[in-house]
Amino acid sequence: MAFKLFLVRHGQTIFNKYERMQGWSDAPLTEAGIADGYAAGERLANVKFDAAFSSDLSRAIHTAEFILAENKQQTGLVAPTQLKQFREQFFGYFEGLNSGRATKHIAQAVNVEGVETYSELMEVLSQDKVMDAMKLADPTHDAEDANEFWTRLGQGFKIIEDSVEDGQTVLLVAHGSMIRNLADRYAAHDIAKEKPLNGSVSVWQVDETGLHLETYNDTTTVW
Secondary structure (H helix, E strand, O other): OOEEEEEEEOOOEHHHHOOEOOOOOOOOEOHHHHHHHHHHHHHOOOOOOOEEEEOOOHHHHHHHHHHHHHOOOOOOOOOOEEOHHHOOOOOHHHOOOEHHHHHHHHHHHOOOOOOOOHHHHHHHOOHHHHHHHHHHHOOOOOOOOHHHHHHHHHHHHHHHHHHOOOOOEEEEEEOHHHHHHHHHHHOOHHHHOOOOOOOOEEEEEEEOOEEEEEEEEEOOOOO
16 A cells, blocks of 8 residues: 655744744744745645645644645645644653754763754764654653654554555645654655755655655745
8 A cells, every 4th residue: 555645844833933942842833834834735736635634733733724725626625634643753851942952962961072953963863863862861851762753653654544545645744853754764864964944845655665755845846
């Protein structure tokens, strides 16, 4: 069984604007973030989605609703099925912290020097190692490590696979680190170093052998 997945990052939130670690924190979309959603919808307006899903965080739900509102191929599909399994990576103690400060704490926990940003940390560590380092650095140890993250995400993909038929097309609106994690595992680390933009589209072919990346972090193509 195979299906095509259009994976969209939610629009800009106030935490994105102020460079805060967002994770499971449910920050609202900014005006620019609302525009991100509608812009993605305009570029996907001619894609017939057989099913639509989002994480259960409001920024993803609303972005999916904006995309579906712009779609010209739908017959009654106006809202996504909300799945908590597709939430952003949980940052635990670092939720809401300035991303630069959080990165320094994480880097120190694994003796990585000279990094100032999350993207720089990814230059020397895989996404899985970044997640494990975050768990180690978290004084509460509440942050998700790689195993916890992939277990949760696997449950989400199983729900989608059980909900769609062979050859169908699926919309999923989710989160930046989650998308990077997928790129790092199923495509290439160098690809995952590029942070997905708000409202960007990544296209995957999903089958019994895994996820196969066709397009990453696209903000210009009209499908």
